[in-house]
C-alpha cells in the first residue's frame with residue numbers, strides 16, 4: 250500500500266482528531282524503561298480493570314518519556330479539547346479513584362494531580378483547571394527547550410499516524426521535494442550541529458566525507474548502544490518517538506547519497522528494540538522507507554541490528570564489526586570509516602540524539618538551531634539526571650545553562666538536606682567533577698577545559714556520604730569488565746588499576762600506590778587503540794585531583810572517612826567475567 | 827533430529843531480518859532456548875559456512891551468552907554507577923543471602939540465577955533489579971529480598987522465556 254503524501258496526512262489528521270476532539274477521554278501512560286521499572290504494567294492492568302468496572306470508555310495509549318522520571322508511574326487524562334491533567338507516582342489504588350472520579354464524572358482528582366498542560370489547539374483564554382499547577386512551571390520543565398524530545402510523552406511511539414499528525418515526515422517531504430542533497434547538508438552545517446555521542450564532532454563535516462564518495466553502496470549507522478551507566482536518553486528517544494530518529498536517518502541518507510542504514514541497539518533492551526522495529530515496519534508499509542520515497546528518486550532501506558553485551562561495541566569501528574557479526578573490537582585507523590567502513594563500504598556513524606535533531610533543523614532551518622545554545626555548542630543538551638537528586642529524569646535544555654542550575658534548580662538539589670559531593674558526567678570514562686567546580690556552562694568546550702566530558706549527557710550526582718575511593722573502584726571495575734582485550738595496555742592496565750584500588754579500599758594500600766596508578770594510567774593513555782583505554786584513567790586522575798586527601802586517609806590514615814568501602818568488600822573481577 | 831537440534835535449526839533459519847550473521851544467529855538461539863549449547867555452535871557454523879572455532883570466538887566474547895541451561899528464574903542486580911551510588915551493593919548482598927548464594931551465579935538446584943548488569947537503562951529509578959527480565963526500580967534490600975523469596979511461589983516458567 251503506497252499512498253501519496255497527501256493521503257497519508259489526511260488519514261493521520263482524521264485519526265488525530267478522533268483522539269483529541271472525538272467524544273472519548275484520552276489516557277496516556279508512560280511506559281518507557283523508567284515507567285516499567287516504576288511499575289507501569291500494574292498501573293495499566295489496574296486502569297483497564299477499573300475502566301471496565303466503572304463502565305467508562307476511553308482511548309488508552311502507551312507513551313514514552315515525558316522526562317519526569319521521579320514521578321513515574323505517570324499518566325495523564327485529557328478530555329476532548331481540554332487540558333492534560335497529569336497524575337504522578339500513581340498506584341493501582343489511585344488509578345481506581347482517577348477512573349471513578351475523573352474519567353467517569355469528568356472532575357480532576359485535584360489532590361492527586363501533579364500538574365496540567367494546556368491544550369495547544371484549544372481556544373485562547375481557556376480557564377485553567379482550578380487548584381492544579383501548570384506543569385510547565387515545574388522546575389524540571391521551566392528551562393526546557395524541546396527539539397529532539399518535542400514529541401516524547403505526547404504521542405504513541407507505536408503509531409506512525411500520530412507522528413504524522415504532529416508534523417512528522419514534513420521535513421523529509423520538504424527536503425525530497427524542494428531541496429538538493431547538498432542544500433540539505435548545508436542546512437545541517439549552518440545549524441552547527443555537533444555529535445552527541447561523545448566527541449562533539451561537527452555532523453556536517455562527517456557527512457561531507459561520505460557525500461564526497463561516489464561508491465555505489467554507502468551506509469548511515471545510528472548508534473544506540475548507549476552502554477554508559479546513568480545515560481538512557483538514546484533509548485528513551487527510541488522508546489518515545491522512534492520516527493523522529495527514522496526521519497533523521499532518512500535525511501542523513503539523502504544528504505550523503507547513502508541508501509542503506511542500520512540502527513544498532515543492545516540485545517536485551519526489549520522496549521527500544523521493539524519500538525525501533527515497529528517504526529521501521531510502519532514506515533515501510535507507508536512507503537516512507539523503500540524505493541522512490543514520496544515519489545522522488547530517493548531510495549532507503551533501514552534495519553535494526555543487535556549487539557551482545559559490550560560497552561566497546563558503542564565505539565564506531567567496533568560497532569561495524571558487531572553488525573558484521575563478529576567480536577566488537579575497535580579497528581585500526583586509517584582507513585577511516587568514511588572510506589572503508591561497514592562491509593568495506595563508506596560509512597557514517599552518528600548517535601541517536603545527533604540524528605534526532607535533523608528533522609527540526611530541516612523544518613525550521615539551520616539558522617534557527619544555531620540561534621539556540623552557547624557559542625560553538627549550538628542547540629540543546631539532552632541530559633539524564635540521576636543519583637542523589639530530588640527530581641531524577643530526562644531534560645532537554647538549551648546549551649549554555651549552568652550545570653549548577655541544572656543540579657540545584659532543575660533537579661531540585663540533593664535530598665535530605667545533604668551536600669553535593671561530586672558529579673560524574675559523560676559516562677565512566679568522563680571521570681568526576683568536585684562540587685566546587687559545578688558552576689560551569691553546558692558547553693562542549695567549557696566542559697573539556699574543566700577536564701570533564703559532557704558526552705552522552707548522563708549527569709550522576711553523589712552526596713556527601715559517598716566514598717570517592719569506592720566510587721573510583723566501581724568506575725574502574727566497569728572499565729575493566731568492559732575492556733575488549735584487543736590491546737594490552739588497556740586490558741592489563743584496567744585489571745592492574747582495579748587491583749590497586751581494591752587494596753586501597755581494604756585499607757591495605759601502600760605509599761607507592763598512587764605513583765603506580767599514575768604510571769599505569771600514562772601507559773594506557775599512550776598505548777591504547779581506542780578511547781576506552783585512552784580515557785580509562787580519567788576516573789582515577791579526576792578523583793585524585795579533587796579528593797586526594799581521601800585517598801590519603803585510606804592509604805596513610807588506614808581509615809575510610811565514610812565507612813562505605815568497608816561495607817562493600819566485593820571484588821567485581823571475581824564475580825564478573 | 828532431536829528436539830533441541832530442531833529448535834536450534836528453526837531459530838537459526840527462521841531469522842527474518844535481511845542481515846544474518848554469526849552474532850545474529852547466536853542471539854536468535856539465545857532468544858529461543860536461553861543458552862548456547864554445543865549443538866548451536868555447530869549449527870551456526872554450518873549455517874554461516876565458518877568453523878566452530880569462529881563461532882566460539884564470537885559467543886565467548888559477549889557475556890550475555892550463557893552456555894548452560896537457564897535456571898527457572900533469573901535475577902539481575904544493576905551495578906551501574908547510579909545504582910552503585912544509591913545502594914546496589916546492599917541490594918546484591920540481600921539478594922544473594924535470600925538465594926543462599928555467596929557469589930553471583932546459579933543455585934545448585936538450578937532454581938535461581940543471580941547476576942550483575944552494568945546498566946538496566948532505568949537509572950532514574952535506581953537501585954534497579956530485573957526479575958525474569960522485568961525491571962523493578964527503587965528497590966531496597968528488603969523489597970529485593972521479598973521479590974526473590976516470592977519467586978518460589980511461582981510455577982516453573984516455560985522453558986527458554988529468553989530475554
Ligand SMILES: Cc1cc2nc3c(=O)[nH]c(=O)nc-3n(C[C@H](O)[C@H](O)[C@H](O)COP(=O)(O)O)c2cc1C
Nearest residue numbers: 444445446472474475476563564565599600603780
Ligand atoms: C569505548 C567507547 C564507547 C562508545 N560508546 C558509544 C555509545 O554507546 N553511543 C554513541 O553514540 N557513541 C559511542 N561512542 C562514540 C562513537 O565512537 C562515535 O564517536 C559516535 O557514535 C559518533 O556519533 P556522533 O558524531 O553523532 O557523536 C563510544 C566511543 C568509545 C571509545
Ligand code: SF4
Nearest residue numbers: 734735736737740741
Ligand atoms: S599471550 Fe596474550 S596475546 Fe598471546 S594469546 Fe595469550 S592473551 Fe593473547
Ligand code: SF4
Nearest residue numbers: 733735736739779782
Ligand atoms: S583500548 Fe581497550 S577497549 Fe579499546 S581496543 Fe584497546 S583493549 Fe579494546
Ligand code: FES
Nearest residue numbers: 283314316317318
Ligand atoms: S519519564 Fe522517561 S525515561 Fe523517565
Ligand code: FES
Nearest residue numbers: 904906909946949
Ligand atoms: S545504572 Fe542502574 S539502571 Fe542504569
